[in-house]
Amino acid sequence: AQTVTQSQPEMSVQEAETVTLSCTYDTSESDYYLFWYKQPPSRQMILVIRQEAYKQQNATENRFSVNFQKAAKSFSLKISDSQLGDAAMYFCAHIIQGAQKLVFGQGTRLTINP
Amino acid sequence: GAVVSQHPSWVICKSGTSVKIECRSLDFQATTMFWYRQFPKQSLMLMATSNEGSKATYEQGVEKDKFLINHASLTLSTLTVTSAHPEDSSFYICSATSGRSFNEQFFGPGTRLTVL
Numbered sequence: 001a002q003t004v005t006q007s008q009p010e011m012s013v014q015e016a017e018t019v020t021l022s023c024t025y026d027t028s029e030s031d032y033y034l035f036w037y038k039q040p041p042s043r044q045m046i047l048v049i050r051q052e053a054y055k056q057q058n059a060t061e062n063r064f065s066v067n068f069q070k071a072a073k074s075f076s077l078k079i080s081d082s083q084l085g086d087a088a089m090y091f092c093a094h095i096i097q098g099a100q101k102l103v104f105g106q107g108t109r110l111t112i113n114p
Numbered sequence: 115g116a117v118v119s120q121h122p123s124w125v126i127c128k129s130g131t132s133v134k135i136e137c138r139s140l141d142f143q144a145t146t147m148f149w150y151r152q153f154p155k156q157s158l159m160l161m162a163t164s165n166e167g168s169k170a171t172y173e174q175g176v177e178k179d180k181f182l183i184n185h186a187s188l189t190l191s192t193l194t195v196t197s198a199h200p201e202d203s204s205f206y207i208c209s210a211t212s213g214r215s216f217n218e219q220f221f222g223p224g225t226r227l228t229v230l
Binding site: 035037042043044045046047050091100101102104105106107109 | 146148152155156157158160163205207209211218219221223224
């Protein structure tokens with residue numbers, strides 16, 4: 001069965017600094033996708049970044065980048081130059097190619113200190 | 115593009131009544147919609163998967179007679195909480211995918227249900 005684990009319930013970082021959120025997953029499949037979603041206080045789920053498992057290159061979206069280690073089944077999110085608006089719950093998620101279910105991790109609450 | 119709306123954004127009802135929540139894809143055809151439940155400070159829990167024109171598939175432990183899901187068109191799915199009780203109070207989120215790829219789900223803004 002698919003599982004996604006976020007071992008950091010809470011993280012905090014100073015504004016303008018860099019923070020890394022951890023995520024590990026477990027699957028026996030080789031073709032899948034990984035996501036990081038942001039859920040701000042409004043509770044609207046926002047896609048931050050997506051990684052296809054078949055791509056070796058780590059995905060990057062402006063200040064957000066991932067470190068995808070397929071063999072280790074690790075998918076961490078790095079936020080550079082943290083901004084106050086980055087404060088939110090961050091969820092790591094995984095879906096197998098061809099499947100319907102998106103499996104979420106437990107979430108990490110990120111606080112940005114001014 | 116890829117906007118999903120939910121209505122209402124919040125609702126308060128009395129115990130024993132039924133409440134309907136709508137989920138609409140505004141600018142794409144959603145062949146599959148998903149309903150999640152989220153408790154405070156917790157992750158999203160998938161309740162059911164709804165495919166247009168067919169019966170919903172419920173996750174283990176979710177009462178299909180309590181949480182009625184209808185996906186009658188390619189742009190609308192509804193979740194009806196029947197005979198609501200205080201323990202049904204929660205944040206309900208829907209998401210939708212176009213069917214071309216399940217790789218990305220587009221989420222609605224959620225509905226907060228409070229049962230008195």
